[in-house]
Amino acid sequence: MLPVPENCFVPISEIISVEETELNKKQRNIGKWQKMTKLHAFTVYYVKKARNHRWRCSDVTFWCVDEHLCNQWIQALKELLEMQKSRPKQLLVYINPYGGKRQGKRIYEQKVAPLFSLASISTDVVITEHANHAKDNLFEVNIYKYDGVVCVGGDGMFSEVMHGLIGRIQKDSGIDQNNPKASLVQCNIRIGIIPAGSTDCICYSTVGISDPVTSALHIIVGDCQPLDVSSVHHNNMFLKYSVSLLGYGFYGDILKDSEKKRWMGPMRYDYSGFKTFLSHHYYEGTIAYQPAKHTLGSPRDKDSCRTGCYICKKSEQQLAEQHKDCGLKHEEGEEEWKVIKGKFLAINAVNMSCACPRSPKGLSPAAHLADGSADLILVRKCSRFDFLRYLVRHTNQDDQFDFPFVDVYRVKSFQFTSKLSEDNESNVMDIGKKRFGQFCRDHPACCCNIVNSTWNCDGETLDSSAIEVRVHCQLMKLFARGIEENCKDEAAYSQNSAEQLL
């Protein structure tokens, strides 16, 4: 620990860098120092924690008359920083210049790059030229020479980088992603998210704020947060991975509509959200799920997943034991499946709380980042007024699951088939039904359920409505530490930059 002014301590792990400081003429000549001989100084840059999980880079300069002592301090602190082995030295950075408000490049250049340089992190930067550029590139480059990959953009950009990294690791390990039962190989190359998108849900849910400087500092100090990843398959064909929301019905329809209005920027979700709310479509289908019996928590818990979460730690231990005696691993197929048929306005499966600036507690406030489970939320057909009451609870403190038309289950896998695909499978030649489906989509006031919705998978659409989903416990890692408990003594964190005499 290094004391900084007025009883504030900074752990070595939160020091960004130490630099010798050139004292200019003005500094040398001020007040009482005037009479002294030559002064020596060094500056410590450190993480200053502000309100609402925001981090800033602050600095304190230590002055000294003894050059040797000053150098000893610099040397000792640099050695301590060298011992922080989890810190990245070389990063691969992908910037989506078109995400969110199209500010990705500016945010990186003005707010993030100077901090990386201060922390002596070297970077290879790729500004993406088209969708899937980052994903494809990750299959070509030597990823193993990097300590991490950074994406500057939103949830969609993160999803691309995650698919590139996880896909590459499976390819290099000879794992077939199309096999829904495959034991996927964990990806140990961490991903850092610099938020510059429209929702930035993954960043917000893992850091507690959507703020580029805060995220850059979490990368610099080498934080590590394991993350559950769901694999999504259809008929033994791999579709996508998901870490935040897999949403059918309401959130799928919003996404489909909003994709046509990308030019509106983040506002497109509000516009399409309102339109989708008015259309009030419900969808008929069957859900089968396997409850997550291994995990200690429940979706109705009052406590949320926080830094050092013991529920996620327990899952980590279980995972390590599974890896140790993988021959004895419990077969998922043996465990019971529960089946629910119904008419749904929304089916939301979330691997994390899905907190974001629009919904600060998220769609499932007690979901865990790394417990090997997802919360499956079923919102059954109800009146528009009731659905509005449900949506409003995304934005306030009230219990979102305390409605007779909402059910929530903690699951480790699930399957969904829409009534339409079931009917089509039983009579593929029944073209009349498909035509009728089209007719009803053209008449939103009808609210009928003949057509399929689309799955919203972390902000990307899926091509199939019938899906099989399996949660892979802690398949990947982020440069984050989960949301920290609010510091009781925030005043202690609000010191300004200052100077200190050794």
Ligand SMILES: Nc1ncnc2c1ncn2[C@@H]1O[C@H](COP(=O)(O)OP(=O)(O)OP(=O)(O)O)[C@@H](O)[C@H]1O
């Ligand atoms: N140069 C590019 N041109 C066009 N599309 C791109 C480019 N680079 C990346 N993309 C794609 O843009 C999509 C959306 O990007 P991103 O997630 O950064 O922003 P967003 O959709 O506004 O935010 P959010 O996902 O948080 O709602 C991603 O799926 C990504 O594949």
Ligand SMILES: CCCCCCCCCCCCC/C=C/[C@@H](O)[C@H](CO)NC(C)=O
């Ligand atoms: C009338 C009140 C309406 C309140 C609506 C609240 C909306 C909350 C939005 C929460 C979305 C959280 C899930 C995140 C999903 C992302 O993966 C995805 C891509 O960024 N974003 C969206 C909007 O689909």
Ligand SMILES: [Ca+2]
């Ligand atoms: Ca989880």
